[in-house]
Amino acid sequence: MTATVPVATESEIFYPSADGEPVAETYDHLYALLTTLEVLKPYLAGRQATVLVNQFLYYAQGFPKLRVAPDVMVIFDVTPGGRDNYKIWEEGQVPAVIFEMTSFGTKDNDQIFKKTLYEQLGVKEYWLFDPKGEWLEQPLRGYRLRGETYEPIADNHSEPLQLRLVVEGRLIGFYREDTGEKLLIPDELTAALRQEVVARQQAEARAEQAQLQVEQLKEKLRSLGVDPDTLT
Structure with missing residues (x-):
C-alpha cells in the first residue's frame, strides 16, 4: 500500500517578514538606505508605486527559503504603501529598480549572487552604492537590463525613475531629469x-x-x- 504524502497548500506556507538580522552594516549604510527611502517616497507619491526597504522579496511561490532582502526596491503598477514582505506572484510585478548599499563584506553577494538573481527576475535597473568607498572605484555603479542581460549604466541616469543620480559625500543625490531640481533629503x-x-x-x-x-x-x-x- 502506497503512503500518501501531505502537500502544504499556499495558505499553510509561512513566509517570514523578519529574520532578526540587523538592517544595515554601519551608520553610513543605514543613513544612505533610509535617506534614499525618504527621498523617493514623496517623489513617487500619487503614483501606483511603492518603495520598500530591507524587506523580504519572495520570488518562488511555495518556497519560503527562496528570498532576498534588497536594501531599497521600487515597484511600479502596484498599490502604494508598505508591506511586511513582497511576494512577486501575489503583486504581479517585479521591482523596477533595486539599490544595494554595498561594502567590502557584502561585495561578492551583491556583485555576483544578487546581480545574477535580479537579472534573471527581470529587475530593470540594479544600483550598487558603496558609501564608505571600500571596494568600488566609483562609489556608484548601475546596471540596466538589455534583453536578458545587465549592461553598465554610463551616465548615472535611471530610466524607470527619470532621475539623475549623483554621489554626494556618503549619500546618493537625486535630480529630476525634466527640471534639474534636486529631490531634497530630510535635512x-x-x-x-x-x-x-x-x-x-x-x-x-x-x-x-x-x-x-x-x-x-x-x-x-x-x-x-x-x-x-x-x-x-
Whole structure:
C-alpha cells in the first residue's frame, strides 16, 4: 500500500517578514538606505508605486527559503504603501529598480549572487552604492537590463525613475531629469522650509515698515493742513 504524502497548500506556507538580522552594516549604510527611502517616497507619491526597504522579496511561490532582502526596491503598477514582505506572484510585478548599499563584506553577494538573481527576475535597473568607498572605484555603479542581460549604466541616469543620480559625500543625490531640481533629503528640506519661513517673516516686516512710513507721511501732511485722502 502506497503512503500518501501531505502537500502544504499556499495558505499553510509561512513566509517570514523578519529574520532578526540587523538592517544595515554601519551608520553610513543605514543613513544612505533610509535617506534614499525618504527621498523617493514623496517623489513617487500619487503614483501606483511603492518603495520598500530591507524587506523580504519572495520570488518562488511555495518556497519560503527562496528570498532576498534588497536594501531599497521600487515597484511600479502596484498599490502604494508598505508591506511586511513582497511576494512577486501575489503583486504581479517585479521591482523596477533595486539599490544595494554595498561594502567590502557584502561585495561578492551583491556583485555576483544578487546581480545574477535580479537579472534573471527581470529587475530593470540594479544600483550598487558603496558609501564608505571600500571596494568600488566609483562609489556608484548601475546596471540596466538589455534583453536578458545587465549592461553598465554610463551616465548615472535611471530610466524607470527619470532621475539623475549623483554621489554626494556618503549619500546618493537625486535630480529630476525634466527640471534639474534636486529631490531634497530630510535635512535639506528642513533647512529649505526654515529659509522660506525666515524669508516670509522678513517680507512681512518690510511690508509693515513701509505701511508705518506711509502713515507717518500722512500724519505729517495733516499737520500741514493737507488731507492726504484727497490726494491723487
